[in-house]
Amino acid sequence: MPLTDAQWARIEPLLPDRTPMRGGRWRDHREVTDAIAFTFQTGTQRVHLPVKCGNWRGVYNRLRMWAVDGTWEPDVVLADRAYPKQRDTVERCINRLKQWRGIATRYEKTATSYLAKLHIAGIFLWSAR
Template sequence: MSVTDAQWARSEPLLPDRTPMRGGRWRDHRQVIDAIAFKCRTGTPWMDLPDHFGSWKGAHNRLRKWAADGTRERVFTALLAQADAEGDLEWVVAVDSTIVRAHTGTPPGPVKRGAPAGEPADHALGRSRGGPTTKIHLAVDSHCRPPAFVITPGEAGDAPAFEQVMARLRVPRRIGRPRITPDAVLADEAYSSRAIRRHLRRRGIRAVIPQPADQAANRKRLGRLGGRPPAFDREAYKQRNTVERCINKLKQWRGLATRYDKTATIYLAGLHLAAIFIWSAR
């Protein structure tokens, strides 16, 4: 996968200057981004990158640097802001998660010296019967484009990570404060908890979440004490498939469908890169 001319025209002004603080000029940004995208798209080991991408070490070091200093996330956020300013960001979002199997060469372990700042102690890796796994929690707009990601160990529940995902939904605007509140949130029964409904109600966000059968039965058993059933817009809920379609789109990148990166910071940078390709192609 290579950056198209249209994608490059939208992304290039957001990248840092090619002259680093020390030393000579960096290699061309576009060539390096193509190399990183090829690696993430195919799952190819760094040392096996084709020769026309240049030194694999240069591409790997650029990815690490941009992940550590937040460049990748800033570009991603700037593209969201552009879409919002042009009226092309839908504020009805669907939330869900997906499990990613980690490669056997990425076992959980302590954070080592030299790891990126902010690297979680568990590297967002959890143990399961099949080996180490990571879970991607994401929000997606109605055009199957992701404005927010959170990664956790694979055994983490969906509901506890919900507020983290909502906290990552932050789109700067030219005038005034960033927008952080969608109009509605679509989610499946795993998110039907009092805490989540209370969180959305407090922020003035419409919840489109079905109530599981056991919760409905318990409410009926309590009679008047059980309260009224939560409102549910069945027609709006039909759009929840956008998050499943986005997950399918992300997992076309083999380096994201299987986690080969030892640090959560680098894996998250790969997710941001895939999202940058999606948003810059709108």
């Protein structure tokens, strides 16, 4: 499910500038974030992204770059709600994360990509509140 306008309004200011250090402008962050979330929600492989999502290599490269530089880190994005203290809250969160097929089945080959996947799912859950 793509980001709603309300979700995007909460997430957009947290993402880096669209002008990279080298080269031209990046593809729209919202389109790439939606494509990343699509792979995680459906469990599909990146190489099987629909054409409307763009080139899978660009999506993967942005995911990896932002995972390495800490863009997806929860201490930056979820500082006010990152560490719930009640067990039922944690269990509800885990159950909502399991609805993302790519998280429940753990298709990612690297820990960095899987951790980024968890962060992105958390961002989607946070922004939907």
